[in-house]
Amino acid sequence: MAQRETRIEGIVLDEGLAVTLTELTQLCGSSTRTVQLLVTEGLLRPQGQGPEDWRFSGLEVRRARRALRLRRDLELNLAGTALAIDLLDELDTLRERLRVLEHQLGTRRMRELG
Amino acid sequence: MEYKDYYQTLGVARDASQDDIKRAYRRLARKYHPDVSKEPDAEARFKEVNEAHEVLKDTEKRAAYDALGNNWRAGQDFRPPPGGFHQDFHVGGEDLSDFSDFFSSLFGRDFQGGGAAGSRKRRGQDQTARISIDLEDAFHGATRQLRLQVPELGADGHVSLRERTLNIRIPAGVTQGRQIRLSGQGAPGVHGGAAGDLYLEVEIKPHRHFTPDGKDIQLRLPIAPWEAALGATVAVPTLGGAVNLKIPAGSQSGQRLRLKARGLPGTPPGDELVVLEIVAPPAKTEEARRLYEHMAEQLRFNPRAELGV
Numbered sequence: 474m475a476q477r478e479t480r481i482e483g484i485v486l487d488e489g490l491a492v493t494l495t496e497l498t499q500l501c502g503s504s505t506r507t508v509q510l511l512v513t514e515g516l517l518r519p520q521g522q523g524p525e526d527w528r529f530s531g532l533e534v535r536r537a538r539r540a541l542r543l544r545r546d547l548e549l550n551l552a553g554t555a556l557a558i559d560l561l562d563e564l565d566t567l568r569e570r571l572r573v574l575e576h577q578l579g580t581r582r583m584r585e586l587g
Numbered sequence: 588m589e590y591k592d593y594y595q596t597l598g599v600a601r602d603a604s605q606d607d608i609k610r611a612y613r614r615l616a617r618k619y620h621p622d623v624s625k626e627p628d629a630e631a632r633f634k635e636v637n638e639a640h641e642v643l644k645d646t647e648k649r650a651a652y653d654a655l656g657n658n659w660r661a662g663q664d665f666r667p668p669p670g671g672f673h674q675d676f677h678v679g680g681e682d683l684s685d686f687s688d689f690f691s692s693l694f695g696r697d698f699q700g701g702g703a704a705g706s707r708k709r710r711g712q713d714q715t716a717r718i719s720i721d722l723e724d725a726f727h728g729a730t731r732q733l734r735l736q737v738p739e740l741g742a743d744g745h746v747s748l749r750e751r752t753l754n755i756r757i758p759a760g761v762t763q764g765r766q767i768r769l770s771g772q773g774a775p776g777v778h779g780g781a782a783g784d785l786y787l788e789v790e791i792k793p794h795r796h797f798t799p800d801g802k803d804i805q806l807r808l809p810i811a812p813w814e815a816a817l818g819a820t821v822a823v824p825t826l827g828g829a830v831n832l833k834i835p836a837g838s839q840s841g842q843r844l845r846l847k848a849r850g851l852p853g854t855p856p857g858d859e860l861v862v863l864e865i866v867a868p869p870a871k872t873e874e875a876r877r878l879y880e881h882m883a884e885q886l887r888f889n890p891r892a893e894l895g896v
Contacts, residue, residue: 480730480754483767483787489854500768500784502710535766538713539622546637547616561623569764569800576798577805577862 486531491520494527501537508537516540516555536562588688592661593639593652601657605644612640621715630715638686648694665689711774711783718767718787720757722794722804726826726851728759733787737774755787760852762801763791796824802857804850809866810834825849825859832861840865 484490498505509524511517517537519527529537536558544554594601597611618624619633626632642648659665718733735751753772761767766786773783791799798805808823818836822829825846832844842863850857870876882888 480756481769481772482756482758483769485758485761486766486768486786487762487853502713531766543620543622546620546633547613557623565764572763573798573800573805576793577807579793 484531486534488530488532490531490534491528492531492534494519494524494529497529497534497537500534501541503537503541507541510551511537511540514551514555516551516558588665588692590655590659590661590663590665591635591638591687591689592659593642595661596635596639597643599643601653605646608640608643612636612644616640634686638690641686642690642694651693665692707778708780709777710780711776713783713786714773715786715788717790718755718757719790719792720761721792722797722799723826724757725761725789725791725799726759729757731755731757735785753785757789760802760856761789762851763789763799765789797826799851800860802851802853804857804859806859806861807864808832808861809864810838812865812867815839815863815865823859823861826851834863838863 492500494505494508497508501508505524508517512519512527517529517533517540519529519533521527539561540554540558543549543557544551547557549557594603597603597608597615599607599611603611615636616633619626619629619636621630621633624633642652714735714737716733716735718731720729720731723729724731731754733753733755735753736748737751753769755767755769757767766788769785769787771782772785775782796806804826806824808821810819810821813819814821814834815838816836818834818838820831820833823832823846827849830846830849832846834844840863844861844863846859846861848856849859868875870879
């Protein structure tokens with residue numbers, strides 16, 4: 474098995490990122506029309522007025538990719554996709570909350586046990 | 588190569604109706620879809636389910652697969668019929684480049700359209716992987732090595748696994764669960780198409796003292812009862828080194844103090860949230876016991892007054 478050494482730098486998909494509609498379609502491998510449908514459905518909430526001014530954060534990029542994969546693989550309609558994405562986001566938030574709280578509880582217990 | 592039992596993968600009988608197959612696929616896709624599932628092997632399982640569905644949902648492909656006979660067992664060494672029969676099949680969709688060798692021996696690997704399909708440019712698939720880093724790496728930034736098993740399509744059309752080592756620059760300020768996109772580091776393209784992207788999902792390992800919450804960092808800070816009562820300036824650890832924190836007089840356990848911009852870097856940077864925790868010194872010596880007894884007599888303090896007892 475051959476190995477290849479590469480040193481690479483990536484882009485973090487976070488709140489600081491702002492991509493245009495065209496860039497988003499490239500990242501998702503989807504059409505402009507599909508992305509517009511996701512925006513109309515309220516599944517994506519870009520900054521800016523019209524499609525030319527739209528800017529999507531890194532978090533929106535992730536939502537879009539997730540939504541399009543789920544829609545395709547589970548044969549969901551747009552409303553079903555939006556519901557699934559909202560619930561998955563909420564699940565992510567709750568899991569993160571739980572992780573933080575469990576960790577706090579853990580460090581506290583460690584201290585109590587000495 | 589190994590024979591694949593597509594009926595077993597979907598958990599349906601060989602005489603299952605097309606509706607049964609569709610239902611079984613949907614049920615398994617909901618269970619193993621990598622965007623939904625927390626099963627550790629979700630991605631691999633979903634690929635298998637997807638491949639089985641790709642064959643069984645299409646009556647022509649299903650018939651060709653059935654024609655192999657039903658004496659095969661999953662995992663058995665399989666040799667394709669001479670010449671194969673894949674000229675007749677056009678496989679649709681975009682994410683099929685990682686179907687098994689067994690699949691491609693039956694149905695070919697050149698998808699869509701007629702005669703010229705074989706030379707059609709196709710972009711490689713995007714891939715996802717996880718990377719686990721220390722909180723200190725998230726604070727300072729770091730270079731981490733990641734080993735990936737990647738399927739590679741050989742000139743003979745067969746797929747083999749190759750190990751790739753990537754040295755990845757983790758930018759300072761990355762937080763739990765965020766994805767890092769590495770452009771062009773996904774699966775290679777087909778017929779001169781561009782490579783896909785690699786998405787790394789960041790996981791921050793638990794830290795002994797600090798609990799990250801987005802860009803903020805929480806710390807439980809033990810203080811002595813007199814520090815809480817009288818106020819004090821104490822040293823507090825942060826990811827960037829110890830700083831002094833002024834504890835106001837009359838503080839209580841559970842009270843939170845904020846060290847601005849001492850969390851993970853960014854615009855804006857996170858804060859460090861210090862949660863005070865009053866720790867009572869043990870009464871192990873005669874002197875300590877005397878002090879506690881003195882306080883009990885002099886302070887007339889009932890910590891349970893709010894409970895009405």
